[in-house]
Amino acid sequence: KNEVEQSPQNLTAxxxxxxxxxxSYSVGISALHWLQQHPGGGIVxxxxxxxxxxxxxxxxxxxxxxxxxxxxxxxxxxxxxSAVYICAxxxxxxKLIFGTGTRLQVFP
Amino acid sequence: EAQVTQNPRYLITVTGKKxxxxxxxxxxxxxxxxxxxxxxxxxxxxxxxxxxxxxxxGDVPEGYKVSRKEKxxxxxxxxxxxxxxxxxxxxxxxxxxxxxxxxxGPGTRLTVL
Numbered sequence: 778k779n780e781v782e783q784s785p786q787n788l789t790a791x792x793x794x795x796x797x798x799x800x801s802y803s804v805g806i807s808a809l810h811w812l813q814q815h816p817g818g819g820i821v822x823x824x825x826x827x828x829x830x831x832x833x834x835x836x837x838x839x840x841x842x843x844x845x846x847x848x849x850x851x852x853x854x855x856x857x858x859s860a861v862y863i864c865a866x867x868x869x870x871x872k873l874i875f876g877t878g879t880r881l882q883v884f885p
Numbered sequence: 886e887a888q889v890t891q892n893p894r895y896l897i898t899v900t901g902k903k904x905x906x907x908x909x910x911x912x913x914x915x916x917x918x919x920x921x922x923x924x925x926x927x928x929x930x931x932x933x934x935x936x937x938x939x940x941x942x943g944d945v946p947e948g949y950k951v952s953r954k955e956k957x958x959x960x961x962x963x964x965x966x967x968x969x970x971x972x973x974x975x976x977x978x979x980x981x982x983x984x985x986x987x988x989x990g991p992g993t994r995l996t997v998l
Contacts (some may be wrong), residue, residue, distance in 0.1 A: 778915070804965040810893045810986075812989075820975060820992075822988065863927070871989070872930055872944070873928075873930055874930075874944075875928040877925065877926065
């Protein structure tokens with residue numbers, strides 16, 4: 778069993794829909810990261826969380842430390858949001874463990 | 886502009902021919918790391934470095950070497966590449982590991998024939 782699990786693996790949405798991507802982990806962590814990988818391959822850091830909730834534009838990330846679960850929400854989705862979204866956790870041992878990603882396609 | 890650069894971006898080579906992928910960051914970051922990304926497996930850490938002359942193995946270090954002689958540079962060395970090292974490689978840096986944003990390079994697509 779992977780230490781970081783994401784769901785769904787693939788997600789298709791119509792423009793304007795509210796999107797949720799989930800991440801569950803089984804290890805003790807110091808922080809959780811949400812990353813975006815564009816079709817060209819580049820990776821951008823969206824959020825880093827150790828508790829609570831963060832918001833940036835149409836993106837919202839939440840984390841529940843007790844339940845070992847995080848969600849990434851996209852409000853009013855747009856075709857340019859199409860990408861792979863990756864959850865990663867930082868361990869106390871200074872390592873990052875990644876989920877396998879959620880491929881999102883938003884159609885006009 | 887704050888960035889992490891990698892070279893080359895694409896490389897096709899043959900088994901056994903030593904190669905180096907360079908990584909450089911201009912943000913004075915202490916922490917640097919190398920990852921490989923394979924379909925269905927996601928990103929996996931190869932090596933990381935907490936500072937100059939301080940490196941440690943990640944989850945998949947076999948077949949790779951690194952060095953950190955200067956703070957800005959963290960090259961990845963494949964002494965004798967094999968086809969199972971065909972992958973997409975990313976270098977990343979941050980000002981610290983636990984609570985800081987990771988900045989990724991553009992990636993290097995390596996094919997070993």
